[in-house]
Amino acid sequence: MSEVFQTERIVEFHHTDAARIMHFATYFLFMEEAEHAFLRHLGMSVMGLYEGTKLSWPRVSAKCDYTDSVGFEDVVTINVRVGRLGSKSVTYSHRLFHDSRPIAEGEITVVCCLYDDRGDVPRSIVIPDTIRERLQPYVTKS
Amino acid sequence: MSEVFQTERIVEFHHTDAARIMHFATYFLFMEEAEHAFLRHLGMSVMGLYEGTKLSWPRVSAKCDYTDSVGFEDVVTINVRVGRLGSKSVTYSHRLFHDSRPIAEGEITVVCCLYDDRGDVPRSIVIPDTIRERLQPYVTKS
């Protein structure tokens, strides 16, 4: 069994729209917030340093399947696993719940990059072992 | 050849993030804005009426593949086609460009729904012919 990281968010008023439910794009904000909380939990940051150089994780794809809606002040639980741990990329798998009821499943794929001195130009690298080891327990098993 | 609907957006300052590029979730806002502009172009609204009853289109899935980044004040062109015109659902296909350079491709699938009197509870229906006919020219051919 793989481990799972879990965090919670409340649906704020500005997350809702005129359909009186959480706007579909907010799910991507929640997934990213959960990914960043996961990295902090592992003692890292999505805006980190590797041997003195800025290391970050630009997104190359994101998707979400919506199975139910949530409204203002609903509490959303977000489960994060690593769906795929590639050589240079990580695919995070997210499952979102409200009151134990699944509301959405999503994936975000990010690429490990070092940045130039100004922090503006990314260059992809093989994920350093110190990072790989921390992500490994969360890789989903088929 | 299918028709294509095209609209433009400028990358506003609040669309950017600390990586100095447009935030990945903003692409979904642009895709939705383009879809709604497309419906207006067809003489409709995503929050419309059908025989006196509120008709709208809740999202069931959304995805985006990012191929390049854009920064503050870049102009983004968004092309909208109908990737699939189902019985009750529509899959919009979006291609985003900056200076003729592709920056992202995405899809959003929505379901045709009527709402109760308060406008809060959706119930899926077969897409009315008057709507289907307007979307038909934009269906992509294989």
Add this chain to the structure above:
Amino acid sequence: MSEVFQTERIVEFHHTDAARIMHFATYFLFMEEAEHAFLRHLGMSVMGLYEGTKLSWPRVSAKCDYTDSVGFEDVVTINVRVGRLGSKSVTYSHRLFHDSRPIAEGEITVVCCLYDDRGDVPRSIVIPDTIRERLQPYVTKS
């Protein structure tokens, strides 16, 4: 001495902008989130019921003075007091801190309103006593 309600938020990546600090409009989101958390703390909701009718609080003014910036993953403490408890309106006073350092002060004035059956049309009313009593301890003394 008046009481104070305190809550915390972390600066998420999507809260930042290309200046690598939290975007100025996000402070208003934090102030509103703190107000709504304050109401929940008092056993209420900003989207509440009064004698079976929907009661809510449309905003009539908002302002913020910025004294320092915060960046990604900084923790922001938000203090909420009631700057003025009017007959029909409430002015919330917010002070935002990072590491005990003041970063902003703001005010949001809201009006107590009942809504029609569809929940769309507000009509201002005198703040009910049951609500007034709960806000009273947080009114700032000159």
Add this chain to the structure above:
Amino acid sequence: MSEVFQTERIVEFHHTDAARIMHFATYFLFMEEAEHAFLRHLGMSVMGLYEGTKLSWPRVSAKCDYTDSVGFEDVVTINVRVGRLGSKSVTYSHRLFHDSRPIAEGEITVVCCLYDDRGDVPRSIVIPDTIRERLQPYVTKS
């Protein structure tokens, strides 16, 4: 009479909230978008260069008085003037309309700053004459 810069925005679905109106914080996004469009109209950018050094305009205060609401797909006209042209600061005055009906008035005060090489640390300066001259016609007369 002072000149006025005018631009328009449509209320997008993601600008609305569960009260079925444009969220109060979105007015600040519209005001900032109008300010940046105004600067482009004057041949400048809020993220500009001055003698080879990055020049930008951090916000020190923002406020808005709301007089009426707008809903999905309403068109908002934003009028921008310069309420005060200080030595180092500019106060923009915004008036927002829908169908010639005033919906809000706001002000945003920004400070002229040069940035360090990495573009991260601002230092306030006297507004260069070439910029002052372009803003001058838009200063409101008492």
